[in-house]
Amino acid sequence: MKFIVSQESFKEELGFIQGVVEKRSAIPVLSSVLIKSIGKDKIKLVATDYDTSLITTISAEVLEEGSTCLPGKKLFDIIRLLDPGNVTFTKKGDELVQIESGRSSFRLIDYSEDSFPEVPAVPELTSTIDCSSLALFIQMTSFAITQEQIRYTLSGAKFESKAGKVRMVTTDGHRLALIEKDIPTSNDVNFDILIPKKALSELSKLAKEEGICRFGEDQNLLYFQIGERSLIVRKLAGQFPNYEMVIPKADLTVAEFDANEMKSAIRRVSLMADERNKTVKLTLDKNSIEIESETQGEGAGYETISADYDGQRISIGFNAQYLQDFLNVVSVPSSASVEKETEGDKAKARVNSTKIKFEFKDSYSQVLMRPLGERDYNYMYIIMPIRL
Known part of the structure; x- marks a missing residue:
C-alpha cells in the first residue's frame, strides 16, 4: 500500500x-x-x-x-x-x-x-436532526449522567421524539436535565433510544460541523452519520426510569434570580462547604436569597443575592456542584452584552443576563429550575435537596 x-x-x-x-x-x-x-x-x-x-x-x-x-x-x-x-x-x-x-x-x-475487529457497515439512516440542535442537546444534559458504573441504564441519555418534538433526558438519580425542541423528523418517524455517555462525547465533537446528523438503529447497535464520518455504538441494555414522575406539576412556590449572580456567589461560598457532601444552604426571604456553607473546624461562608420572592422564609440544602453544573450551561459572563454561542459558533445555548425560575414545594421535595426568556427550546433541571 x-x-x-x-x-x-x-x-x-x-x-x-x-x-x-x-x-x-x-x-x-x-x-x-x-x-x-x-x-x-x-x-x-x-x-x-x-x-x-x-x-x-x-x-x-x-x-x-x-x-x-x-x-x-x-x-x-x-x-x-x-x-x-x-x-x-x-x-x-x-x-x-x-x-x-x-x-x-x-x-x-x-x-x-x-x-482488527470487524466493524459493521452503516445501513440506510432515515431519522435526522441538525447538528447545532444535537450539540445543544448534549451540552445542556450530559453533565447530569451518572458516574456510577453499576447504574448501567443511567450511564447515557434518553433520546426520543414524538409528534414533532425531540427530547433528551439524563439523570443520576439525584438530579435530572431535560431539553425539548420542535424538530420535525424525517417521515415523522418516532424514535426512543439510549445513547451511552462515551458516544455522546464523540457526537458532541462531530456535531461541531455544520450540517445534518442522520441516525438509526438495529437490534444491538446505534448508527450516527455526519458528513463523511460515521459513529457506531453498542446499545445500552435496560429500561430508562419513568422520569416524568419526578417532574413537579403544580402548587409550587416561585422565586426568580439572576443566573450569573447565583453562580458567582455559590462558587465563592462553596469554598467553605464540607468536602464530603459539598452542601450549601439557600435561605429564601423577601426579595433575597442567602447562601451559606460551613465546615466544622475550619469556618463558614455567607453571601446574599437579590431575588424576586415574596413568600415565607425557608431554607433548602443542595449539593453545590449540582447547582454549579446547571448554572454553567445557562449563564454567561456578566460583561457580555450580546447573545453568545457555544464553541464552533453553533448551538445557541446561552443568553446574557439569564433569569432563573426556581420552583419548590418545601425543603424536602425536588426543586425545578429553568431559564426564563425567549428561546427555541424548553429546558428544565430538577434537583433533589439535601436534608439540613
Whole structure:
C-alpha cells in the first residue's frame, strides 16, 4: 500500500479518532487505526473499542491499493507535529510502514488487518436532526449522567421524539436535565433510544460541523452519520426510569434570580462547604436569597443575592456542584452584552443576563429550575435537596 495525503486533513480526522482509540489496551489492535484505500482517490480510517466505532473517509492520492493497521496515538502524535503539506505512507513488507514528509521520516509497526475487529457497515439512516440542535442537546444534559458504573441504564441519555418534538433526558438519580425542541423528523418517524455517555462525547465533537446528523438503529447497535464520518455504538441494555414522575406539576412556590449572580456567589461560598457532601444552604426571604456553607473546624461562608420572592422564609440544602453544573450551561459572563454561542459558533445555548425560575414545594421535595426568556427550546433541571 502507498498513498499521499494532506497533513492538515489527516491530522483533523485522526483527532476525531483519538476519542475511540483505546490508550492502554491489553489487546494492541484496539489501540490502532485501520487505514484502507477506497479506489484511487480516498482512504478510510476505522477505530473501535468493540462498544464504539468511528469510520471516516478523506481524500488521498492512492498509488498502491491496500490496507495497514497502525498505532493510533503514536500516529496522531507524529502527524500533528509535521509541517503542513503532503505526507507519504509506504508499506514495507508485512510489518513496517514508512511515513515521509519533507525531511522527516518515521517507521511504524504494521498490525495485521486480519486481527482488527470487524466493524459493521452503516445501513440506510432515515431519522435526522441538525447538528447545532444535537450539540445543544448534549451540552445542556450530559453533565447530569451518572458516574456510577453499576447504574448501567443511567450511564447515557434518553433520546426520543414524538409528534414533532425531540427530547433528551439524563439523570443520576439525584438530579435530572431535560431539553425539548420542535424538530420535525424525517417521515415523522418516532424514535426512543439510549445513547451511552462515551458516544455522546464523540457526537458532541462531530456535531461541531455544520450540517445534518442522520441516525438509526438495529437490534444491538446505534448508527450516527455526519458528513463523511460515521459513529457506531453498542446499545445500552435496560429500561430508562419513568422520569416524568419526578417532574413537579403544580402548587409550587416561585422565586426568580439572576443566573450569573447565583453562580458567582455559590462558587465563592462553596469554598467553605464540607468536602464530603459539598452542601450549601439557600435561605429564601423577601426579595433575597442567602447562601451559606460551613465546615466544622475550619469556618463558614455567607453571601446574599437579590431575588424576586415574596413568600415565607425557608431554607433548602443542595449539593453545590449540582447547582454549579446547571448554572454553567445557562449563564454567561456578566460583561457580555450580546447573545453568545457555544464553541464552533453553533448551538445557541446561552443568553446574557439569564433569569432563573426556581420552583419548590418545601425543603424536602425536588426543586425545578429553568431559564426564563425567549428561546427555541424548553429546558428544565430538577434537583433533589439535601436534608439540613
